[in-house]
Amino acid sequence: MNIFGGITKCDEIAHGLVEFKSENPEIQLYVRLTGTNEDLAKKY
Secondary structure (H helix, E strand, O other): OEEEEOOOOHHHHHHHHHHHHHHOOOOOOOOEEEEOOHHHHHOO
């Protein structure tokens, strides 16, 4: 999954992905985030 966060903040997307993954541990995710608040998103 590639996400380019222009207007959308990458940290908000990362938070949602972390929640999704905690509810669906059997699903593997490979994510590349680039854009607004990219550094905060990587801390998730």
